[in-house]
Amino acid sequence: MSPLEAPEPTVSRLGLYLRCLRACKREGIETISSSGIEQRTGISSGQVRKDLSYFGEFGKPGRGYAVDALLDRLAGIMHLDVPHPMIIVGAGNLGTALAGHAGFAERGFQVAAIFDNDPAKIGRQIAGHEIFDVARMGEINERLRTRFGVIATPAAPAQEVANYMVQAGIKAILNFAPVRVRVPEGVVARNVDLGQELEILSYFASRQPGAERTGSDAR
């Protein structure tokens, strides 16, 4: 099966496997079984084997996976074997938090520039990066040639920001604004809906043994 056909839940889990393998490497662990991955990630060993089988044969029966080789291979599959400079649009609290987020830089996603349309913010710095006028995105990205963009604006301007990004050559957009942005073919956008994370949590919390339920769904 071609890597193109891996379903999104599998792809989501690849990131967890990567994190697990990086931790193993730091701890000097050279091979790990699917059960070992289960213990560290909470994903069942059967699911681990199924997920990894989308991308070829990795493990050796009875010996487990070679940590280094699997790490390199997964990083290659996810195209994380090269650095991904990115731009952030929106220099408010969220943009500032994202610009300084340790989980981005350590995975190769480094901020190349930050943009805003607020004259009070333009020219100032966050996390060591100057804030540029969003109107200069095309010109500046012609030099930077970044392909990744993060939208950290309110909902209202998000689609317009996405359009600007596409014009400026951005090919992959991570959108934190609470609205779905649309992009043309050849560009991917991923909408991160923080409110939805709470909704999912609400569902699982209400299904815990002993959870207080008053609605008609308590069974």
Added chain:
Amino acid sequence: MSPLEAPEPTVSRLGLYLRCLRACKREGIETISSSGIEQRTGISSGQVRKDLSYFGEFGKPGRGYAVDALLDRLAGIMHLDVPHPMIIVGAGNLGTALAGHAGFAERGFQVAAIFDNDPAKIGRQIAGHEIFDVARMGEINERLRTRFGVIATPAAPAQEVANYMVQAGIKAILNFAPVRVRVPEGVVARNVDLGQELEILSYFASRQPGAERTGSDAR
């Protein structure tokens, strides 16, 4: 099938259906077909029917789903028919962004209190909420009786914050720190890994037609 058995990807999509149905209601649409939901959410009509079938029979063949009834039912299933006051720990940029996030309050997740351990922040306000000393969480939550907690701290203190929350009676934790937190049985924790979102995006971007690929994975 019991609602307990709906798999997580289905639960994740319920939030998208809710958003779609809320938009329909605002637009005065009274019934919508699974194809209509597909057009608005990008989720295939077959998947829509399959997802909703976990929770009972909703639609009428040839007539589609009654928007109001399905909205109420899904909100009930996700336990979103009651307000969920929540506390936030961490009054930095991320905590501040989350405290003012429009997508939370409009879904019934309202900030009840914000905590930090930085004396320079304690007593100040963000988004109209006073910042309290994290050491007072137990005492304050005894009054507030919130069950939802959001961790918006760096990685290092996140597990300790989760432990405090559990002691203070929090039953559902949304963790934004870039580290997995563990909770005892009866409490649910959801780890939001923002770096992982970029990794997933990287995977899909590298699979776009015309994407520049240099590694051995280009096929």
